[in-house]
Amino acid sequence: MSTQATGMPSGAAAATDPSRFIDIQQVTKRFGASVVAVDAVSLQIARGEFFSLLGASGCGKTTLLRMLAGFEAPSEGEILIDGQPMAAVAAHRRPTNMVFQSYAIFPHLNVGQNIAYGLRKEKLSKADLRRRVDEALEMIKLSGYASRGADQLSGGQRQRVALARALVRRPKVLLLDEPLGALDKKLREEMQIELRQLQEQLGITFVFVTHDQEEALTMSDRIAVMSAGHVLQVDDPHTLYERPTCAEVAAFIGSMNFLKGRVRGRENGQAVVEAEGLGTITAEAVAGDLAEGAAVLLAIRPEKMAIADTAERAPAGAVEGRIAAANYLGDRSHYYVNLPGVEKPVAVAAQNVDRETEGWLQSGAPVWLSWQAKGPILLPAE
Amino acid sequence: MSGGALAGDTAGASAQTADGWRSRWGRLYLQSEGIRGWCLSAPALFVVIAALAVPIGLLVLFSFWTQDYVDIDTTLTLNNYQTIADRTIYLTVFARSVGISGLVTLLTVLLAYPLAYYVAFDVTRHKMVWLVLITLPFWTSYLLRVFAWKIILGYDGVINSGLAWLGVIDEPLSFLLYNPFAVILTLAHAWAAFAILPIYVSLEKIDRSLLEAATDLGDGPLRRFWRVTFPLSMPGVIAAAIVIFIPTVGDYVTPTLVGGPSGLMIANLIQTQFSKANDWPLGAALSIASMVTVTLIACLFVWFSKRATEKIA
Numbered sequence: 001m002s003t004q005a006t007g008m009p010s011g012a013a014a015a016t017d018p019s020r021f022i023d024i025q026q027v028t029k030r031f032g033a034s035v036v037a038v039d040a041v042s043l044q045i046a047r048g049e050f051f052s053l054l055g056a057s058g059c060g061k062t063t064l065l066r067m068l069a070g071f072e073a074p075s076e077g078e079i080l081i082d083g084q085p086m087a088a089v090a091a092h093r094r095p096t097n098m099v100f101q102s103y104a105i106f107p108h109l110n111v112g113q114n115i116a117y118g119l120r121k122e123k124l125s126k127a128d129l130r131r132r133v134d135e136a137l138e139m140i141k142l143s144g145y146a147s148r149g150a151d152q153l154s155g156g157q158r159q160r161v162a163l164a165r166a167l168v169r170r171p172k173v174l175l176l177d178e179p180l181g182a183l184d185k186k187l188r189e190e191m192q193i194e195l196r197q198l199q200e201q202l203g204i205t206f207v208f209v210t211h212d213q214e215e216a217l218t219m220s221d222r223i224a225v226m227s228a229g230h231v232l233q234v235d236d237p238h239t240l241y242e243r244p245t246c247a248e249v250a251a252f253i254g255s256m257n258f259l260k261g262r263v264r265g266r267e268n269g270q271a272v273v274e275a276e277g278l279g280t281i282t283a284e285a286v287a288g289d290l291a292e293g294a295a296v297l298l299a300i301r302p303e304k305m306a307i308a309d310t311a312e313r314a315p316a317g318a319v320e321g322r323i324a325a326a327n328y329l330g331d332r333s334h335y336y337v338n339l340p341g342v343e344k345p346v347a348v349a350a351q352n353v354d355r356e357t358e359g360w361l362q363s364g365a366p367v368w369l370s371w372q373a374k375g376p377i378l379l380p381a382e
Numbered sequence: 383m384s385g386g387a388l389a390g391d392t393a394g395a396s397a398q399t400a401d402g403w404r405s406r407w408g409r410l411y412l413q414s415e416g417i418r419g420w421c422l423s424a425p426a427l428f429v430v431i432a433a434l435a436v437p438i439g440l441l442v443l444f445s446f447w448t449q450d451y452v453d454i455d456t457t458l459t460l461n462n463y464q465t466i467a468d469r470t471i472y473l474t475v476f477a478r479s480v481g482i483s484g485l486v487t488l489l490t491v492l493l494a495y496p497l498a499y500y501v502a503f504d505v506t507r508h509k510m511v512w513l514v515l516i517t518l519p520f521w522t523s524y525l526l527r528v529f530a531w532k533i534i535l536g537y538d539g540v541i542n543s544g545l546a547w548l549g550v551i552d553e554p555l556s557f558l559l560y561n562p563f564a565v566i567l568t569l570a571h572a573w574a575a576f577a578i579l580p581i582y583v584s585l586e587k588i589d590r591s592l593l594e595a596a597t598d599l600g601d602g603p604l605r606r607f608w609r610v611t612f613p614l615s616m617p618g619v620i621a622a623a624i625v626i627f628i629p630t631v632g633d634y635v636t637p638t639l640v641g642g643p644s645g646l647m648i649a650n651l652i653q654t655q656f657s658k659a660n661d662w663p664l665g666a667a668l669s670i671a672s673m674v675t676v677t678l679i680a681c682l683f684v685w686f687s688k689r690a691t692e693k694i695a
Contacts, residue, residue: 069594069598070597071594071597091594091597091598092597092598092599092600092601092602092606093600096598097598097599098594098595098598100591100594100595101591102589102591104589104591104592104594104595106592106595106596106610107592107614108610108613108614108691117596117599117609118598118599118600120600120601165595165599166599169599169600
């Protein structure tokens with residue numbers, strides 16, 4: 001944008017590129033001399049987006065979130081929110097609000113007072129304040145809870161109050177630090193849907209930190225996968241799952257079989273690969289241009305493979321193996337199949353739609369594995 | 383008897399009853415929370431009853447008797463309390479005691495809070511060293527510390543000789559010692575740790591994410607302190623205030639040593655009744671009257687500070 005290139009005018013009126021609503025530019029955060037929590041991360045988050053930071057604990061996702069909130073200052077780099085550089089803006093003046101992992105409900109205040117806490121600066125009349133609090137309570141389906149004490153709430157209710165307390169201030173960005181981590185599975189799933197609906201209703205930009213990949217896939221518009229202070233890949237859930245660009249992302253999201261291979265040539269834009277256990281097959285190269293003879297990893301998801309108990313039932317080109325272990329999960333089964341020349345058993349997930357005719361597969365039985373044409377993808381070998 | 387091999391029936395039976403009694407008692411002990419509670423608290427309860435409840439009961443009884451020169455007249459009257467109400471000296475001294483203790487409490491809490499805050503929030507390493515340093519003065523006797531203040535504040539004490547040496551004053555300042563100011567200073571110093579430690583504990587317990595939440599919701603450091611940190615540290619402040627106020631009202635050593643006539647407190651009067659004046663019933667009545675008043679003041683204070691905390695938020 002040309003207005004941006006000439007530098008920001010003093011007011012915030014200048015239109016900012018909506019796809020760069022939050023602009024994280026080469027941000028590094030060091031703790032002490034040796035710990036680099038966030039390492040030269042650049043991210044753009046669009047206005048109204050549900051954006052997740054996904055990674056194992058210690059990957060730097062929470063530090064990045066805390067830098068957005070202003071609780072930590074970047075050692076290097078810059079953060080802009082809605083075109084405004086945040087470096088000189090103290091945490092209590094930022095257009096962000098946070099839902100803390102521990103919820104941080106003020107124990108000396110009741111629910112209504114907790115929600116009203118951040119509205120002091122708006123200098124509302126008593127009636128307006130009441131209305132805003134009541135609206136917020138209605139939004140989180142806790143109407144009539146205003147005078148409840150903080151210690152009279154269940155975990156799920158505390159989580160909702162924390163959410164309402166942050167949203168009642170109508171922030172430009174809502175930061176959520178693993179807010180569902182402490183809830184049990186059923187409640188968590190309910191809250192995932194509710195959070196997503198709320199976000200769509202309000203149109204507020206959500207930045208959501210989680211280590212739960214399923215949660216991130218369910219809720220997000222886009223996900224940044226982080227590891228050791230770096231962002232590995234930023235994509236929508238679908239692309240992230242189907243077309244991971246490196247082995248680490250592929251392994252972190254869902255489960256994945258990795259087979260060593262070597263590029264033998266190209267055919268119709270696809271690479272021809274000689275992979276251990278599967279023979280020579282074609283696969284799509286997701287990341288990088290792979291030269292002939294290059295060592296690669298062939299990655300294939302368990303559900304993209306099919307298993308048959310006889311050669312006749314399997315399509316042409318199936319490879320023979322032997323079941324090392326079979327786990328029955330009701331709606332589906334997981335098989336671990338030893339293929340000749342492959343060190344680790346290959347995982348296959350099969351839906352138990354018609355097991356009576358397809359035959360029950362037991363450990364030790366010979367089986368034939370096949371895969372979807374678009375199933376295998378190529379990743380650079382580590 | 384199923385064994386049959388035992389020497390005698392009677393011996394066997396008695397052994398079994400002893401055993402049965404013990405196991406039955408054991409079972410009862412484990413099952414009943416009430417019995418367990420009474421057993422565990424029995425030693426402390428005994429001491430409290432023997433050393434506290436009984437003497438206080440006696441004191442109450444004494445306060446309704448009258449001293450009749452050498453004898454004690456044991457008819458129950460309210461004469462002692464009438465005397466206390468009539469003679470203004472008791473009320474004056476008592477009001478002064480409460481005033482001095484109130485000031486001591488206020489001063490100590492005000493001085494202790496920043497230190498406790500610093501140790502709780504800004505000291506990250508060697509917290510233990512700080513806490514030990516805070517209690518270090520208490521490794522010497524209370525008397526020694528009071529005498530130390532005498533040496534510091536005295537006519538030719540540290541302050542006076544220091545100022546004279548510097549040429550600031552020509553003759554020693556006499557208002558340093560033997561007045562309420564000296565009592566307040568000495569008591570505030572003596573009770574500092576009792577204020578610092580409870581306040582420190584209450585500050586240390588505050589979940590740091592609550593402070594971040596307050597910041598996140600738009601509060602600058604000062605407002606955050608006033609709306610979150612201070613109300614949440616209130617239990618520590620109340621505890622500190624009670625722990626200092628109650629014993630200092632009845633303090634006897636410090637006013638005796640550094641108070642002078644104008645720094646006399648109620649405990650000194652009570653002590654006089656029990657010794658020189660030899661009027662135990664009046665002493666007892668004074669004790670009871672001051673005990674009841676101090677309790678009332680403490681209750682009022684707790685109630686009021688709780689209300690105030692709610693108001694702040």
